[in-house]
Amino acid sequence: MIKKIIVSLCLLFSFSAFAQEGTSSPYSFYGIGDVKFKGTIDTRSMGGVSVFPDSIHLNLQNPAQLASLKLTVFALGGTYANTKSKTETQEEKARRTALDYLAIGIPVGKLGFGFGLIPYSSVGYKIQTLSDDENPIFSRYSGIGGVNKVFVGAGYQLTKKINIGADIQYNFGTIETTNLRYQNVIQYGTREINTSEVSGLNATFGATYQTKINSKFSFFSSLTYSPESEVKLGNRRTIDIIQFSSVGSIDVIERQEVEGIDDTTIKLPSKLALGTGFGQIKKWLIGAEVTFLNTSVTTNRFTDIQGAYFENATRYSLGGYFIPNFNSYSSYFKRITYRAGIRYENTGLVIQGKSITDTAVNAGFGLPLGGIFSKINIGLEMGKRGTTYYNLVEENYFNLSVGLSLSDRWFVKRKID
Known part of the structure; x- marks a missing residue:
């Protein structure tokens, strides 16, 4: 397990070399930015449904699911995002690669x-x-920039x-x-730079319920x-x-710190998520989840922003997911976990x-790695956010996510050395 973590960290550091900006969205100007985290890759591949208990995957949305772990799990994931943004008159493309999460879960x-x-x-x-x-x-x-947790x-x-x-x-x-x-007709230009250092605490509480309906099927719920x-x-x-040099770089002629800029606070909204699921464990499961966020309490970083709230x-x-045969020894493809969601x-x-909405379809695979416990999780997401009406921006995006879930048994005393 330690060797797997070392290899994974090497991959992480090479991955992070490209992770300079996690988004290219103009909507990230508001609040504390574009909220990117929507769960681990295995749950995101199911549309974000996190109700299912799992003994070999970390659930980073509901802490109660940590009690379902049977093995120590090291998980990391990252996403390559390809976005086409357009208005009524213009269209641009952007690509970003970013780290999604790095976590460890330990059962005791x-x-x-x-x-x-x-x-x-x-x-x-x-x-x-450019004005007319x-x-x-x-x-x-x-x-x-952005906010980390x-x-x-x-x-x-x-x-x-x-x-x-x-x-x-x-x-x-x-x-x-x-x-x-x-x-162009004036020698100098002006540049305003606003910087915000973010800090704060928040908490999440969770509960899950699981019961057998009969010898095959189970029911799940989560809060x-x-x-x-x-x-x-x-x-x-x-x-x-400022002044532009002959090679296009910016030279600062004079700088002034603006006095009287007050520190502010932004409220993070309360969140309530309710989920339910049904199926046959280690075979197939389907679930649904609804999340309510009190985002009306959120404000922008500076109070002089108009037209947005x-x-x-x-x-x-x-x-949900489907596994053809969890214990198959004859076929690798039968042990793959197939996931999908909206x-x-x-x-x-x-x-x-105009309310900004986001719609996406998801699919993914859990590929067994060196056995049945560790997996490479691959997730695909295609979606649309925003609209070209009202002179706004419509974003059509395709995300490819790759993650590792490395599971092993720790703290077991060897009988033979």
Whole structure:
């Protein structure tokens, strides 16, 4: 297991070399950015349904599922995103590669523990405009950064049918947005840089219920709740007088720190997720989940943003998996886990009176790696967010996600050395 983790970390570091920006969406300008984390790759491949108990995969959405682990699990995942953004008059393409999560789960009897790192939200956009004036003004807007979560959690098997759990998360990160303006007829231009240092705590509580309907079929249900919390933003603003060099680089002629920029807070919305599922364990399962987020409490980083606000959000997920023969020794393909799902959500962001929605279809595979416990999980997602109406942006995206779930038994004393 240790060798597997070392190899995985080497892959992670090579992967992270490309993970400079986790999104290319202009919608990431608002709030704390574009919330990217929607579960591990195996649950995302089922539309985000996280109701199913699993003894060899980490569930990072409901901490109560940590009590279902039978083996120590090391999990990491990343996503390659290909996005085509368009308005009524323009169209652009962007590609991004980013880390999704890095976590470890450890079972100890009826208890299960987990800890790890999740890049939670991302800011990453570049927008250029040119006015129609006689001496046109060139404007460039860009943003980078995001919010990460370090978490630690535990789940406990209260009875044979009921698990409970909780985790605590520390949020941290930096968000930087830049506004640049200049005219060709004027020697100098101006650049405004806004920087926010993000920090704060939040928690998640969960419960699951599982029972046998008969000798073959089982019923599952889950509940997850995250209370409303806050993140603090230490804000800074600088104004630069700039000049473009002959090779196109930017030279700062003069810089001034703006006084009186107050630190602010952004409320993270409370979240309630309810899920239910039915099926035959290690054969097939189908489930549905609905998530309610009180995003109407969310505000933007700076109060001088006009025309955009947040309303309460709702997400609907439907999905499941199928395994032809979990214990097959004659056919590798029969041991593969085949997953599929759909997702629809009102993101909670409202721009110019229009609610921004996100719809996606998902599919994926769990490929056994060196046995039946460790797996390479591959997920495919195709979806659309936003609209070209109201002079807004429609994003059509295709995501390819790859993750490792390495399972082994730890802390077992050897009888023969």
